[in-house]
Amino acid sequence: QSKDALTIDLSGDAATLDPHLQWDTNSYSIYRNIFDNLLTRNPAGEIVPQIAKSWKYTDDKTIEFEIHDDVTFQDGSKLTAEDVAFSINRIIDPRLKSPQLTQFDQIAKAEVTGTNKVTMTTKSAYPALLAQLVKLSIVPKAYVEKVGDQEFNAKPLGSGPYKLANWQKGVQTELEAYGNYWRVKPPFAKVAFRTVPDASTRLADLKTGKADLISGVTPDQAASMKSETAIKVLSAPTERVGYLYINAEAGPTKDVRVRQAIAYAIDRSALVDALLAGYGNPVNIVGAKPIFGYTDKVEGYAYDPKKAKALVKAAGAEGAKLEFLTSPAYNRATIEAIQQMINEVGLNVEIASSDQATFLKRRQGEPANAGSMAFGAWSCACQDADGIIFPLFRSGSIWAKYKNPQYDALVDGARVTLDKNERLAKYEQAYQILKDDVPGIGLYQAFAIYGANAKLNWTPTANEAMFVTDMSWQQ
Amino acid sequence: MEVSPSPLLTVDSLTIDIAGAHVVDDVSFTVAPGRVMALVGESGCGKSLTSYAMLGLLPPAAKRTVGRIMLENTDLARLTERQFRKARGKDISIIFQEPSASLDPLSTVGTQIAEAFRAHHGASKAEAFEKARQMLVDVGIPDPDRRLHQYPFELSGGMCQRIMISIALICGPRVLVADEPTTALDVTIQAQILDLMKKLVAERGTAIVLITHDMGVVADIADDVAVMYAGRMAEIAPVHTLFREPKHPYTALLLASVPKLDHAPKADLATIEGMVPTPSEFGVGCRFHDRCPLSTDKCRSQAPPLFDCGDGHRSACWHIDRMAEIREVGA
Amino acid sequence: MSEQKHVLEIRDVAVHFGGNGGLFGKTGAVVKAVNGVTLDIVRGETVALVGESGCGKSTLSNTIVGLQQPVAGSVKIGGEEVVGADRKKLNDIRRKVQMIFQDPALSLDPRSTIGATIGEPLIVRGVAKGKALKERVGALLQQVGLRPEHADRYPHQFSGGQRQRVVIARALALEPDLVICDEPVSALDVSVRAQILNLLVALQKRTGVSYLFVSHDLGVVRHICDRVVVMYLGRFVEIADRDTFFANPKHPYTKALMSAVPEADPEVQRSKERLILGGELPSPAMIPSGCAFHTRCPLATEICGRERPELTVRDDGARVACHHA
Amino acid sequence: MLTYAVQRLIQAVIAIFGVLTIVFVVMHFSGDPTLLLVPPDASAQMITELRHQLGFDQPLWVQYLNYLGGLIRFDFGQSVVQRIPAIDIVMSRVPYTMMLAGGAIVVAVGIGIPAGIMMATRRGGWLERVLTAIVVTGQSVPTFLSGILLIFVFAVTLRWLPTSGSGDFASLIMPSVALGALSMSTFARMTRISIIDELGKDYVRAGRARGLSMGSVVTRHVLRNAAIPVITIAALEIGNLLAGAVIVETVFAWPGIGQLAIQSIQSRDFLVVQVIVLLISFVYVLTSVAADFVYALVDPRIRLAR
Amino acid sequence: MNNALLTTRLRRVPISVMIVCLILTIIVVLAILAPYVAPVDPSKQNLLGRLKPPGFERGGITYWFGTDDLGRDLLSRTLYGAGVSLGVASLSVVVSTLVGVTLGMVAGWFRGAVEIVIMRLVDIMMSIPAILLAVLTVAVLGPGFLKLVLVLGLTRWPRYTRVAYAQTLQVANLPFIKASELAGAGAARILFRHILPNIAGPILIVATAEFGLMILMEAGLSFLGLGIQPPAASWGAIMSVGREYIERAWWIVAFPGACLFLLVFSVNVLGDWLRDQLDPRSRSR
Ligand SMILES: Nc1ncnc2c1ncn2[C@@H]1O[C@H](COP(=O)(O)OP(=O)(O)OP(=O)(O)O)[C@@H](O)[C@H]1O
Numbered sequence A: 001q002s003k004d005a006l007t008i009d010l011s012g013d014a015a016t017l018d019p020h021l022q023w024d025t026n027s028y029s030i031y032r033n034i035f036d037n038l039l040t041r042n043p044a045g046e047i048v049p050q051i052a053k054s055w056k057y058t059d060d061k062t063i064e065f066e067i068h069d070d071v072t073f074q075d076g077s078k079l080t081a082e083d084v085a086f087s088i089n090r091i092i093d094p095r096l097k098s099p100q101l102t103q104f105d106q107i108a109k110a111e112v113t114g115t116n117k118v119t120m121t122t123k124s125a126y127p128a129l130l131a132q133l134v135k136l137s138i139v140p141k142a143y144v145e146k147v148g149d150q151e152f153n154a155k156p157l158g159s160g161p162y163k164l165a166n167w168q169k170g171v172q173t174e175l176e177a178y179g180n181y182w183r184v185k186p187p188f189a190k191v192a193f194r195t196v197p198d199a200s201t202r203l204a205d206l207k208t209g210k211a212d213l214i215s216g217v218t219p220d221q222a223a224s225m226k227s228e229t230a231i232k233v234l235s236a237p238t239e240r241v242g243y244l245y246i247n248a249e250a251g252p253t254k255d256v257r258v259r260q261a262i263a264y265a266i267d268r269s270a271l272v273d274a275l276l277a278g279y280g281n282p283v284n285i286v287g288a289k290p291i292f293g294y295t296d297k298v299e300g301y302a303y304d305p306k307k308a309k310a311l312v313k314a315a316g317a318e319g320a321k322l323e324f325l326t327s328p329a330y331n332r333a334t335i336e337a338i339q340q341m342i343n344e345v346g347l348n349v350e351i352a353s354s355d356q357a358t359f360l361k362r363r364q365g366e367p368a369n370a371g372s373m374a375f376g377a378w379s380c381a382c383q384d385a386d387g388i389i390f391p392l393f394r395s396g397s398i399w400a401k402y403k404n405p406q407y408d409a410l411v412d413g414a415r416v417t418l419d420k421n422e423r424l425a426k427y428e429q430a431y432q433i434l435k436d437d438v439p440g441i442g443l444y445q446a447f448a449i450y451g452a453n454a455k456l457n458w459t460p461t462a463n464e465a466m467f468v469t470d471m472s473w474q475q
Numbered sequence B: 001m002e003v004s005p006s007p008l009l010t011v012d013s014l015t016i017d018i019a020g021a022h023v024v025d026d027v028s029f030t031v032a033p034g035r036v037m038a039l040v041g042e043s044g045c046g047k048s049l050t051s052y053a054m055l056g057l058l059p060p061a062a063k064r065t066v067g068r069i070m071l072e073n074t075d076l077a078r079l080t081e082r083q084f085r086k087a088r089g090k091d092i093s094i095i096f097q098e099p100s101a102s103l104d105p106l107s108t109v110g111t112q113i114a115e116a117f118r119a120h121h122g123a124s125k126a127e128a129f130e131k132a133r134q135m136l137v138d139v140g141i142p143d144p145d146r147r148l149h150q151y152p153f154e155l156s157g158g159m160c161q162r163i164m165i166s167i168a169l170i171c172g173p174r175v176l177v178a179d180e181p182t183t184a185l186d187v188t189i190q191a192q193i194l195d196l197m198k199k200l201v202a203e204r205g206t207a208i209v210l211i212t213h214d215m216g217v218v219a220d221i222a223d224d225v226a227v228m229y230a231g232r233m234a235e236i237a238p239v240h241t242l243f244r245e246p247k248h249p250y251t252a253l254l255l256a257s258v259p260k261l262d263h264a265p266k267a268d269l270a271t272i273e274g275m276v277p278t279p280s281e282f283g284v285g286c287r288f289h290d291r292c293p294l295s296t297d298k299c300r301s302q303a304p305p306l307f308d309c310g311d312g313h314r315s316a317c318w319h320i321d322r323m324a325e326i327r328e329v330g331a
Numbered sequence C: 001m002s003e004q005k006h007v008l009e010i011r012d013v014a015v016h017f018g019g020n021g022g023l024f025g026k027t028g029a030v031v032k033a034v035n036g037v038t039l040d041i042v043r044g045e046t047v048a049l050v051g052e053s054g055c056g057k058s059t060l061s062n063t064i065v066g067l068q069q070p071v072a073g074s075v076k077i078g079g080e081e082v083v084g085a086d087r088k089k090l091n092d093i094r095r096k097v098q099m100i101f102q103d104p105a106l107s108l109d110p111r112s113t114i115g116a117t118i119g120e121p122l123i124v125r126g127v128a129k130g131k132a133l134k135e136r137v138g139a140l141l142q143q144v145g146l147r148p149e150h151a152d153r154y155p156h157q158f159s160g161g162q163r164q165r166v167v168i169a170r171a172l173a174l175e176p177d178l179v180i181c182d183e184p185v186s187a188l189d190v191s192v193r194a195q196i197l198n199l200l201v202a203l204q205k206r207t208g209v210s211y212l213f214v215s216h217d218l219g220v221v222r223h224i225c226d227r228v229v230v231m232y233l234g235r236f237v238e239i240a241d242r243d244t245f246f247a248n249p250k251h252p253y254t255k256a257l258m259s260a261v262p263e264a265d266p267e268v269q270r271s272k273e274r275l276i277l278g279g280e281l282p283s284p285a286m287i288p289s290g291c292a293f294h295t296r297c298p299l300a301t302e303i304c305g306r307e308r309p310e311l312t313v314r315d316d317g318a319r320v321a322c323h324h325a
Numbered sequence D: 001m002l003t004y005a006v007q008r009l010i011q012a013v014i015a016i017f018g019v020l021t022i023v024f025v026v027m028h029f030s031g032d033p034t035l036l037l038v039p040p041d042a043s044a045q046m047i048t049e050l051r052h053q054l055g056f057d058q059p060l061w062v063q064y065l066n067y068l069g070g071l072i073r074f075d076f077g078q079s080v081v082q083r084i085p086a087i088d089i090v091m092s093r094v095p096y097t098m099m100l101a102g103g104a105i106v107v108a109v110g111i112g113i114p115a116g117i118m119m120a121t122r123r124g125g126w127l128e129r130v131l132t133a134i135v136v137t138g139q140s141v142p143t144f145l146s147g148i149l150l151i152f153v154f155a156v157t158l159r160w161l162p163t164s165g166s167g168d169f170a171s172l173i174m175p176s177v178a179l180g181a182l183s184m185s186t187f188a189r190m191t192r193i194s195i196i197d198e199l200g201k202d203y204v205r206a207g208r209a210r211g212l213s214m215g216s217v218v219t220r221h222v223l224r225n226a227a228i229p230v231i232t233i234a235a236l237e238i239g240n241l242l243a244g245a246v247i248v249e250t251v252f253a254w255p256g257i258g259q260l261a262i263q264s265i266q267s268r269d270f271l272v273v274q275v276i277v278l279l280i281s282f283v284y285v286l287t288s289v290a291a292d293f294v295y296a297l298v299d300p301r302i303r304l305a306r
Numbered sequence E: 001m002n003n004a005l006l007t008t009r010l011r012r013v014p015i016s017v018m019i020v021c022l023i024l025t026i027i028v029v030l031a032i033l034a035p036y037v038a039p040v041d042p043s044k045q046n047l048l049g050r051l052k053p054p055g056f057e058r059g060g061i062t063y064w065f066g067t068d069d070l071g072r073d074l075l076s077r078t079l080y081g082a083g084v085s086l087g088v089a090s091l092s093v094v095v096s097t098l099v100g101v102t103l104g105m106v107a108g109w110f111r112g113a114v115e116i117v118i119m120r121l122v123d124i125m126m127s128i129p130a131i132l133l134a135v136l137t138v139a140v141l142g143p144g145f146l147k148l149v150l151v152l153g154l155t156r157w158p159r160y161t162r163v164a165y166a167q168t169l170q171v172a173n174l175p176f177i178k179a180s181e182l183a184g185a186g187a188a189r190i191l192f193r194h195i196l197p198n199i200a201g202p203i204l205i206v207a208t209a210e211f212g213l214m215i216l217m218e219a220g221l222s223f224l225g226l227g228i229q230p231p232a233a234s235w236g237a238i239m240s241v242g243r244e245y246i247e248r249a250w251w252i253v254a255f256p257g258a259c260l261f262l263l264v265f266s267v268n269v270l271g272d273w274l275r276d277q278l279d280p281r282s283r284s285r
C-alpha cells in the first residue's frame, strides 16, 4: 500500500497541545507525537531514555541527567540542557497553573549543571520520580519565551517525529512528518487525528476506510469486528485496573463483613467473559500486572454467594440500602451487572448516577456523603502502585474512605524507599491489609482496544500511548 | 311584456340536503340575459344555500342531491373542478351576504379585487390594480388609491360590502348572484350600486339573481320575483304582478309586513304568526300550512305543486282562488 | 330634563385612526373617523343614527362601549365615564350597555354554541344558571324568532339572518339601560324584521331601555325612533325629532338621503325623481375644508368651502349644520 | 414603533443579562472544574492549590464581578481547559453550527411546510397517509437512533455519503436530516392544523368564488392566515436547533456548539459555557423579537405594544 | 344524557380513533399491570444469555422479545418501561401545558407589564440550555422520577407559552372576543372559554409533539446518566442501550421503538381528533 497518510479517529480533540497543560488521553495521544519526553517506556514497559541519554542519582534527592546533543526542534534549533531545565521548571511553576503540577510537585528544581547536564532536586526521596518523568515533554525554551504560553499552545513546536500542520479545533489535528527527526524516519508523511465522539461512528469510519485506526473500541464492538476481513482488532492489556471502591467509613459498608460479603458476591470471570468479551484479566488486587508493586501472592476473594449471604446475615445488614455512585463516564452495563450480583446476596444496591463533576464531588468529599460504593478504572500512567493505592486508600487522601494506620505507614514508607525489593515487600503487605479490610476490590485489568485497517502494523502497549513511529503499512 | 329570450341560467329542481333533511327542496327558476330575478323569502329559508349551489360552493355539511344548474347549455354540476373554476368569477360570480367575513382579513382589499381580475385575464399586477381602482370608483368608495392598500378591518361595513361587489363585478360576469348586496349601504350608495347593476344588465345583458329582503330594492330593479319559503319555491312572478297581486298567502303576508308610511310609530307591526318549521319538522304537506290563514286539511297532507297562473306567474298554493281573503286580513 | 335621566352623554368625541404609523412606517394619513360629536340620550328614548357608509357610525358605537379609545372627548353612561376607565370599571359600566354588532358572522365565537353565547351575559352577571338559564335562553331565542332547540347549534349552522338574531338575543339578554344597535335588522326579512322591531319596542315600553339605532333603512328609523341624528364624515349635520325630521328635512345631505329611499312599490319606485348627488366623494383622510359636504352640495357657495357651519337650532327645534338650509 | 424597538432592545439586554447571571450562579453552585482537571492521584492540598491558582476559591460575587468587569471590556475570559480565549473556542464552532442548523431548517421547513399543506388540502387521500407515516416516524425515532441508522444505511452499506465529518456538502446531508426530522414533523403538523383551521372560513369560499383554485387560495390567503403558529414554531425551533444538536453532532462528529456545550458543561469550563449561553440567548432573544415583529407584519391587527 | 344520543355520538367516532384508543388503553393497562403480566423479573440478569434473539428459550422461559446486553428479558423490560416512559411524558406534558398555556394567554391578553415579565422570563428559560438545567437539577437534588418530570416540565413550558401567546395576540383582536368582553365576561372566562378553544389546535400540536419528545428527552437524559436510574427501564433507555448493538441485536431497539411509534402515532391521531372536536365546523362533517 502506497498510502502516505494515516487517519486516526479519537474520541475527542486535544484539549491543549501544550504538553505541560492537559494530560487527558486524547491530548496525550496527539502531542506525544509532536514532543519527545525526557524518558519513555519501551514496549516491555521498562523506563528507558529518550531525550535523556542517561541518569544517575547523586543522592536520595538529587538526580543528574545527561542530555542527547543531536536533537533538534522542528524549527531546526538545537535542543539543549537549557530546554530540559526550562521544561521542568516550567511545569512546576505555579504561574502556569498546570493541572499536571500535582504529578511533579515533589520536584524542587532543575538546573543546568554543565554541557548536556541537568540536575534535578526533589523535596524528599521519591522513588516514583522516574515513572512520573516519563510524562514530561521537553519544550523549546527560546520559542516558548518568544511567543508566550497561549501562542505556544496554539502552535506547539517540539522535537518529536511530527510537527503540527493544521489544528482545526474540534474537527481534526493534522501532523506532518519532521524530516530531520533524530531517532527514526517517520513512517507516514501525514497523520490526521479526527475527533469522532461516538464509538459506533468511529467503527463506521473504519469500515468505510475513512479512518485507518480508531481508539476506544468497546469489547462488544471488538467481538463483532472479528468476522470482518478488511479490519482488525488490536488490543493490549494496560496498567488500568477496574475496581470497586467501598466506603469503609460510613453507611452499612462500615461493617467489614458487609464489605467482605460484597467481595464474595462478585463474579469477576463472568464480568470479564461476558461484558468484556475476554478483553480483560481478572485481578485479585487493586492493581494490574504492568505496575511496579503488583503481586499475585495476595489471594483474592473467590466468587462465593453463599458465604456472602452468610456474612450479610451475620452483619445484620439484610436488605441494607447501598448507594452506588456512578457517572456516564463509567460503563453502564458493568455497573448494572455488579449491582445485580450484590443484590443477589441480600443487599439492596441503588444506582445514583450524576454527571462527572458531581460524581467526583461526592466521591471525593465527606465519607458520609460519598455513597457506599463506586466503580472506577484507574490508571496513573506511571505504572507504579504508589500512583494507585496511595491516593485511593491512604487516609487523608481525597479518594480514601478508609483509615488504617498500619496501612498508611506501609504506603508512606514505600513512597520514600528507593530500594526496589523493599518497596515491593511493603506493597505486598499493604495489599494484604487491603484484602482483609476491603475498602476496595480489584476487578480486572482493562485492555486498550483499537480497531485498525487490516494492513496496519502496530502493537499497542500497556501505557495506552499512540506512537505513530511504531506504526507502518504492511508491505 | 316581451317574450323572454332563451334563459342564461336555469336552476332545475335543485334539492340540497343537510343531515338528511331537504333544506332546499325542488327549487327551479330561470333567468334570461339582461333580466334581474329577485329571490326573497323568510330568513333561513335556503336562499344563500341556493346561491352557493349555483357556484358549486356548498359547505361540507350540505349536499346537492337532485337538480341541475345550467349556464346556457352547460350543466355546471358536470364540470370538472378545473372547468368550474374558470367559470367562477367570470361566467358566474357572487356577492356574499356577510362581506366582512368573506374577505381575507390579512390581504389588502386591492389585492383581493385585483386577484379576481388576474385569475381570469392574466393581466399584470399594475393593470389589475388600475382596474381595481376603477371598480372602487364605480362602487363609490372615495379615495380609492388609499383604500386599495387597506385591510378589511380598516374599512367600514358598507365599504367591505362594496369591496365584495367590486370583486364580483370586475370580470364582467354573465350571471351575477348577489346575496343581500346592499344591506350595509346607506340609501344613496345603495341607489348608486343598483344603478351600476342596471347598467350591467342593460349594456352587457348580465343576468342577475338578487337575494334581498328590501322590498324597495326589489321594486326598483327586479324583473321577476321568486319567493321562497322553508326551502321551497312559493311563488314566482313578474315584479309588477307580484306586488299588485300576490298569489301566495306567504307573499301577501310578507308584503303586508313592510312598514307603511302612515303607520303609527312604535305601534305593533304586522308579522306572520308562528315560526318557520325546522327541517326536521318539514311534513309532507305545504310547509306554510300551520301559519297560513287559508290552511285546510289538504294543505297539511299534500304539498302543492307550482300552479301556473298565466303571464309567467306561478304559485304553490292550493287556494289561489281564496287570496282575496288574505288581502282583507292584511288590510 | 334633569341630568339624571341621561343614559348616555357624549361630549366632543373624536376618534382617529392611523397616524402613528402602523408597523413599518406605512403611515398614511390620519383618518378622522369621528370628529367631535356631542349627543345625549335620555331614558326610554330611541335615537337613530343615519349617514353615509363609512361616516363613522360604527366607530362611534364602538367608542361608546369602550371598545375604541377616542383621541378626545368624554362618554358617560349612566353618569360614569367610559373613556380611560380600567378593565374593572368598564366591566361595571357594561352592565348597563349592550351592543348589537354590525357583522354577526364575526361577532359570534365559532366554537361556542349559540346557547352558550346568549347565556354568557346571564352567567357572568349572575342572573341565571342551570335550568333557569336554559329556560331563559330558550325564551330569548323564541323572542327573536328562533327555536329553543337551536341553542345547541354552532354559528356556522345558521343563515345570515339567523345569526343576526342571535346577536340581538345576546344583547337583550340582560335587559340593559342602553343598547347600541348597529344595523340590527338589515339582514332580516320584513316579517322577521317586524317581529324584532316589535320586540324592541315592547322591551322599551317595559323596561325603559334606550336605543342608539344605527340604520340605513329610513322606514325602520321612522317607525322606531324618537329622534334622528344625521352624520356626515365624522360630524353630526342634523339632529331633529322624528316628526320634524321626516316632515321637514333641512340639510341638503338629508334631503338627498330621503329622496333615495326606495319605495316598496315598483310603479312608484320606477317613476320617482331622485336627487342625485354629484361631485367628488371626499375621503375621511382628507376632509374638505369648511363644510365637509360642500364638494357635493347643490346649494354650496363660496362660504361653504371656507367656514365650517356649526349645528344651530332652527324654529322647529331641529339643529342643522348648514349655512344655507 | 421606534420606541417599541428601543424598549424591546432594553428588555432583551436585561433578559440576556438575566440568563448570564442565572447560568453563572447555577454553574458555580454545581461545583468547579478543578477536580476534573487534576490527575487522579492529586492530593487534597494540590487540588486546593490549583483551585486557588484558577481563582475558584474566591467568593462567588467576587468571581461574578470579575466576570462582569471583563464583559464590559468585551473580554469573555479564558477556558480553563483549553487555555485559550473562550470566545475563540466558541466562534470557531459557529460556522459549523450555522451550517448544520441551516441544513436542518432547510429539511424542516422545506419538507415540513409543503407536507403540512398537502396533508391539509388532500385530506383522506393516500398522500396524506404516506405523509402522516413519515411525520410520525420523524416524531418517534430518537435522534441517537436515526443518526446511526442513517450511517449504516447510507454510509456503510450503500456508501453514498461519508460516515462522518464536516468538510463538505455531502457530509452535511445526514446530520441535517437527522436533526431536522423532528422539527420537520412539528412544522408539518402545525402547518396542517393551522390550514385546516382556516379552510372552514368564509373567505376561502369567497376566494374560490372569484375563480381561484384551491391551491391559489391556500398559497395566497390561507397560508398567511395560518402563519402565526408556524412562525412561532420556527422561532422556537431555530433556538432549539442551535443548542439542541448535541446528539446529532456527537453521532456525526460534527464540531458544533451543541457538542461543545455539553463538553464544557461536563468539564465545568465555565467561561466557555457562558459564551455559549450568551450566544444562544442572543440568537434566541433575537428570533423572539423578530417573531414578535413578524406577527405584526403578518397580521396588521396585532399591535406591538398596548 | 339519554342513550340514543350516546350511541349516535359513539357511532360518529371514526374507526381509526377507536383503534387508536384501544391501542392507548392496551399500552396504559399493560404499563399499570406490568408487575403481573411481565413473564420474568425485568432486572434479572443472565450474563451468559445476553443478546439472544426473540424467541430464545431457556429454563422453560421463552424470551419473546429476546434479551438485552445483560441477558435481561426485553419483553418484561419493555412492559415495565412503558410505565416510566408514559408517566414521564404525560406528567411533564400536563404540567408544562398547564403552566405554559396559562402564562401565554395571560401575557397575550393583558399585555403591558405582565406581558414583559412573562415573555422575558420565557426568553431567559429558553436561552438556558436544557441540558445545563438537567445536569444542575440532578447535581442539586439527585436523580429520580419526579425530579425528571420537574426538569422536563421546567424546561418545556416556555414553548407552550410562546405558542399560546402568539395565538392569543391574534385571536384577541377578533370581534367575537370583543363581543364577549361586552357581554361582561371577565378575563378568566374569555381566556378559557373563548380564546383557549380557538387556539387549541396549535397547542394540541405542540403538546402531542412534546409527548413523544419527552420520551426521547428522558432517553437522552438516560444517555447522559441523568434519567431514570438503572436497573429501572424506560423505552428511551432501552433504545439508547440498543443503539450500540444495532447490528448485532436489532431487537433491542426494534421492540421499544415500535411501541414508541405506536404510542406517538396514537397520541397524534387522538390529538387531531380532539382538535376536530373543538372545531364545530369539521365535526359536523
Ligand atoms: N352548515 C350548515 N349546517 C347546518 N345547517 C345549515 C348550514 N348552513 C345553513 N344551514 C341551515 O340551512 C337553512 C338555510 O340557510 P340559508 O343560509 O340558505 O338561509 P337564507 O335563506 O340565506 O337566510 P338569510 O336570509 O337569513 O340569510 C337555515 O335554516 C340554516 O340554519
Ligand SMILES: Nc1ncnc2c1ncn2[C@@H]1O[C@H](COP(=O)(O)OP(=O)(O)OP(=O)(O)O)[C@@H](O)[C@H]1O
Residues within 6 Å of the ligand: B153, B154, B155, B156, B157, B158, B159, B184, B185, B186, C017, C018, C031, C033, C052, C053, C054, C055, C056, C057, C058, C059, C060, C102, C284
Ligand atoms: N380599525 C380601523 N383602522 C383604520 N381605519 C378605520 C378602522 N375602523 C374604521 N376605520 C375607518 O373609519 C371610517 C369610519 O368607519 P365606520 O366603520 O365607523 O363607518 P360606518 O359609519 O359604520 O360605515 P358603515 O355604514 O359602512 O358600516 C372609515 O373611513 C373606515 O375606513
Ligand SMILES: [Mg+2]
Residues within 6 Å of the ligand: B047, B048, B049, B097, B179, C159, C160, C161
Ligand atoms: Mg342568506
Ligand SMILES: [Mg+2]
Residues within 6 Å of the ligand: B156, B157, B158, C057, C058, C059, C102, C182
Ligand atoms: Mg358600520
